[in-house]
Amino acid sequence: MAEPLTFTNVITPLLPIAKDLQAKGLEVFPKLPVVNLSKENFKPGASSWLGTSRKVREALEEFGCFVALYDEVSLELHNAIFSAAEELFNLPIEIKEKNVSEKPYYGYLGNNPLVPAIYEGMGVDYANTIEGTQNFTNLIWPEGNENFCKTVVSYSRLVSELEQMVKRMVFESYGVDKYYDSVLESSTYLLRIMKYRCPETNEKNLGCDVHTDKSFITVLHQNEVNGLEIRTKDGCWIGFDDPTPSSFIVLAGDAFLAWSNSRIHSPVHRVILNGIKQARYSLGLFTFNDGIIQIPEELVDDEHPLKFKSFEHFGLLRYYLTEEGQKAECTAKAYCSV
Ligand SMILES: O=C(O)CCC(=O)C(=O)O
Ligand SMILES: [Fe+2]
Numbered sequence: 592m593a594e595p596l597t598f599t600n601v602i603t604p605l606l607p608i609a610k611d612l613q614a615k616g617l618e619v620f621p622k623l624p625v626v627n628l629s630k631e632n633f634k635p636g637a638s639s640w641l642g643t644s645r646k647v648r649e650a651l652e653e654f655g656c657f658v659a660l661y662d663e664v665s666l667e668l669h670n671a672i673f674s675a676a677e678e679l680f681n682l683p684i685e686i687k688e689k690n691v692s693e694k695p696y697y698g699y700l701g702n703n704p705l706v707p708a709i710y711e712g713m714g715v716d717y718a719n720t721i722e723g724t725q726n727f728t729n730l731i732w733p734e735g736n737e738n739f740c741k742t743v744v745s746y747s748r749l750v751s752e753l754e755q756m757v758k759r760m761v762f763e764s765y766g767v768d769k770y771y772d773s774v775l776e777s778s779t780y781l782l783r784i785m786k787y788r789c790p791e792t793n794e795k796n797l798g799c800d801v802h803t804d805k806s807f808i809t810v811l812h813q814n815e816v817n818g819l820e821i822r823t824k825d826g827c828w829i830g831f832d833d834p835t836p837s838s839f840i841v842l843a844g845d846a847f848l849a850w851s852n853s854r855i856h857s858p859v860h861r862v863i864l865n866g867i868k869q870a871r872y873s874l875g876l877f878t879f880n881d882g883i884i885q886i887p888e889e890l891v892d893d894e895h896p897l898k899f900k901s902f903e904h905f906g907l908l909r910y911y912l913t914e915e916g917q918k919a920e921c922t923a924k925a926y927c928s929v
Contacts, residue, residue: 615638
């Protein structure tokens with residue numbers, strides 16, 4: 592029987608051609624897969640849910656990411672969260688530096704030789720909870736900032752619902768939905784608010800160096816200034832160049848790769864700011880799981896022999912900070928392969 596024409600088997604054969612052209616110095620940017628996840632399009636149990644789940648799984652297996660069209664975040668909230676980001680980064684450095692955390696990469700990242708000079712990041716832990724966001728707000732604005740707090744919680748809750756929908760779809764698509772609730776229960780959400788200022792003359796335009804995420808899933812959202820690039824399995828760079836207020840990049844992290852016994856791909860990505868005229872702001876909602884992540888036995892078979900041991904997710908993140916972890920090509924493989 593002929594292979595069905597899905598977006599992955601249509602796009603994938605074109606990638607080596609794009610890679611060749613890129614190697615010759617030509618700017619060719621194939622597109623990321625796009626999946627419409629706006630709620631009114633389907634309900635659980637309807638056929639479009641199953642078809643969409645398959646698309647989501649295929650995109651994560653082949654590209655490790657896709658553009659989700661999701662209209663739950665209103666334009667008003669979209670504008671409010673980016674204004675909140677601006678307000679936050681306009682604060683004096685000594686206030687921003689108050690945000691420290693024992694969890695690696697959770698506090699203020701900026702003004703630091705470890706990150707590019709044009710980059711700043713601020714982590715809000717447990718951002719989908721009033722308590723988490725209130726703790727952050729109290730630290731930064733002891734006099735209070737109700738508007739910031741409300742905006743961050745509302746945004747993070749809606750985007751965590753998108754993350755949960757994707758996770759449920761993948762679990763169902765693999766027939767392992769019985770593990771969904773326990774994985775959901777241990778999920779925590781870090782919102783990282785990021786700013787990339789315009790590079791000065793002769794300053795490097797690197798915003799974020801090549802890396803894979805250590806999260807289970809990351810959901811990225813940005814203002815109209817481009818720069819995010821994702822590398823395909825065969826080494827072709829795909830730029831995300833048409834952001835809208837309702838487009839979100841859903842990206843699999845190393846923990847999702849390990850959980851799936853290597854079925855899901857965790858893509859290398861970077862941010863490069865070429866000739867930008869205004870600052871780029873982006874938001875990343877990162878899922879990290881408390882405790883141990885188990886690899887479902889159903890995902891182990893002759894074709895997919897067991898590749899990973901159960902692992903502590905925050906252990907993986909801490910390992911990434913070590914000298915050995917920094918050198919590893921794939922953090923999950925180095926940390927918990929069998
Ligand atoms: O700013 C972006 O779009 C991506 C940032 C990123 O990759 C990260 O924080 O892990
Ligand atoms: Fe990333």
